[in-house]
Amino acid sequence: MEEEYDVIVLGTGLTECVLSGLLSVEGKKVLHMDRNDYYGGESASLNLTQLYRKFRDGSEPPSHLGRDRDYSIDLIPKFMMANEELVKVLTHTDVTRYLEFKQIEGSYVYRDGRVAKVPANEMEAVTSSLIGLFEKRRLKKFLEFIQKWSDSDPSTHQGIDLDRMQMADVFKKFGLEAGTQDLVGHAMALYPNDNYLYRPARETYERIVLYVSSVARYGKSPYIYPLYGLGELPQGFARLSAIYGGTYMLDKPVDEILYDDEGKFKGVRSGEEKAYAKQVIGDPSYFPEKVKTVGRVIRAICLLKHPIPNTSDVNSVQLIIPQNQIGRKHDIYVACVSATHNVCAKGYYLAIVSTVVETDIPEKEIVPGLQLLGPIDEKYVSVSNINVPVDDGTKDQVFISKSYDASSHFVSIYDDICDMYKRITGSELVLKRRPRQDEEQATSAGQ
Template sequence: MADEFLFPSIDPTHFELTVVGTGLPESIIAASSSSIGKTVLHLDPNSFYGAHYSSFSLHDFTSFLQSQQQQEQKQLTKEEEEVRDSNSSRDTNFIEIELKHQCLYSDIEITSNASSEDLEPSRKFSLDLSGPRVLFCADSVVNLMLKSGANHHVEFKSIDASFIYGEDGKLFTVPDSRSAIFKDRSLGLLEKNQLMRFFKLVQAHFGLNESMLQQEKNRISDEDLESPFVEFLTKQMLPSKIKAIILYAIAMVDYDQESPEQCKNLVKTKDGIATLALYHSSVGRFTNALGALIYPIYGQGELPQAFCRAAAVKGALYVLRMPVRSLLLDKESRQYKGLRLASGQEVFSDQLVMGPSFIVPAPPVLSPHTDLQQDISQGSILREVNGHVARAVCIMKGSIKSNVSNVLVVFPPRSLLPEQVTSVRVLQLGSNLSVCPANLFVLYVSALCDDATKGKKSLHAAINALLKCSISENRETSAHLPDESEVVTPTLLWSAMYIQQLTKVSEDPISSCPMPDGNLGYTDILESTEKLFRKIYPGEEFMPEAKAPEDVVDEQESQ
């Protein structure tokens, strides 16, 4: 009982929406709900913001993974359930259902090849839990930040260059613009013309060039749009090297598109073209961004915090270090009513949204004939495992490319190993992003996989390749690069490798937010989040545009 006094009392006790967890989707839901005038209580059992989208110091990152490794799912015995049921009747109107937690991470390996002094100070590191992840300058998340005003709470820098791993063990620059194509020395004149012609076709199809839009021959037919993207690229007479660049380094496709029998996601042309259009519209959108991609200073954990701040400005109430003990259901209707917190306090709300780590067990006290029992038994408890993401975080001394800090590298399927059926993506970040001390670099590596063994094998192969491969001189600026004989060899100081499970949550009475996926960007996460918001508040505007401060002053003066 003494511990209960450590928790603050929450007042008021009734809200229109309660959100548990401060991950990016939960934070967007809170910000959007508060912006339409809903009263929001936002809780998190952790002492930090971001949940699975957090950025940690080196010490905290290690501690978090170790805690995940040691975490055991507590199984209630029949006697405990009976005690819980009897104790839950403090208010005879409610049934209490204890929440459980699922661990998303497994097969954790932490290796250090350096002394503690080499990695000090720990607080200088800001390590992402679900990296590698970047934002396209023109994607929907950036637009949402601008619309909501969350952009005022975070700063970005551009990713300096993108590379693709070639068959000869070298890294080649990804030509992502007309000027880059002309400067690229690895492409022949015919290849440059083919790539330019294809990019013009994409621009014409989406109306980015109005004069081309008038030419019907530059439109992509409906039949082609529904065909596999790889077949459409072949139809355009593009050589294998150009197809690999378009598929895996620009369209960011995961699975090997050349092997349909083994491909779990054969991308259609309409989807591939849409990603290309996003990529090209991102190049040059912001004057301080060199290419298509940007990354938040201090790490991706700044994104959920930015939306939390936007929600707080609109009146949302935030309480960290507040675990949720159980759900409260109405005994008559079996509908959700509120939560019992670790402090013992009961708080109530009309709607509830939870992060992906929380599981609602099937309540033994409910009749199997009730709709809620059926929904929970089919939804929240049995979450279908829908694959895994192998992730690695490395700390290195020395950059994989001389004189460049922030670099994206893509290893196409089967470029490292015959059994490598998915792309491996690597994001290197330097101290100019405030994610590590000077002269050190952080490497994020990820790949979709069926199991831990295959996933880690691909990650190890990519890391080993980067430690010994050189950059091909394929730009006119190559005079500033080291000689071909001067191979850049970074030193691996520390690494953490782990497997994150991907689960598919069916529709259930308690809304659950999406977990971090295996994509490089946030687009799919945002789409799922918006869908969840519209389920909770049908007919309401998702994230209304924030008013400028001068507009608020004018509105107040006119009242």
């Protein structure tokens, strides 16, 4: 440890590992530490023993659940959209060579007391059981408008200015009912609340395009998920960092953050050892005095012995309960994967229900989601703070990531990565494709 680095990274959550990998590729000398003995931090995937250590005070897992190694349970479940920016980061950095993805079989939404598939295109809108005959036509016209829109061709605009009009006005122009707006805004554009209605429509347009194009890529649903759980993602970026000279230390406590006379970061102390750097990146747990709590998230990890009812018995599903359907301010998310994703024993399904806490009885708030699961074999509940940095880090060179939100997708995480990258380096994140391993080998063989 007794060395000088360009950057020290604390915690191996996904945000920290992506930044560590990107900075290492750019030639920065990186030291990456984590107080845990496993990768992933708050976004780790745990085996049964680790799960029972965290949620059951270390008691023995029941034998009927099967073997320890059959489980890789996400603490914070999130699905990736096939065409989203984080997938492009994986591809450009060649981290995909460490990962294998499987498609999520269904994208569903809760409306008017029942569960139904989210229509992914104009044809599905016409056949959807979610909406009445006349509303189907209106939704079809709206989706056709989205698909045909071209910035350079005013004839596709239908008098709409995406940059000046609010989304609420666009919905009004197409005459979409409140329930259909919920469907589009929450199950396709994936907004966690209704604030988007009063923002420029372009943001929602881009999110819907991402959803529809991601569905078109693989069919069935827009989502993909790594085998063996999300904990594989930070490990993939950790390997990338190590290839480029990054130093990793797990099970390494951080006893003190060191600052110079001007209050700027200068290093960290672990026991008697010290390491020095100009900048530090870390998750909120390493800097409790530099973050503020802006909310709380409740998550219930549930083991089931059956697929989620009313989802055509698919082995994996994203199910969203829009806030307005149950009189809340935030959506409830249900993410379900199964033994086919190598995250639980054969015959089991893993469903995780999450939402932003709004009352003093958090567990009562996720009941609408739990009720959709059918009989639950085991349940592990946690409530965690949503912490954000108080400052942007440019003054003291301490760059802190945001806690993970309640949503079951990666949109907000990628935004945080880009924002932090710009503050750390002073420039925008521009992805340059790395040569793949086989290309590098071919090049070196030819020399």
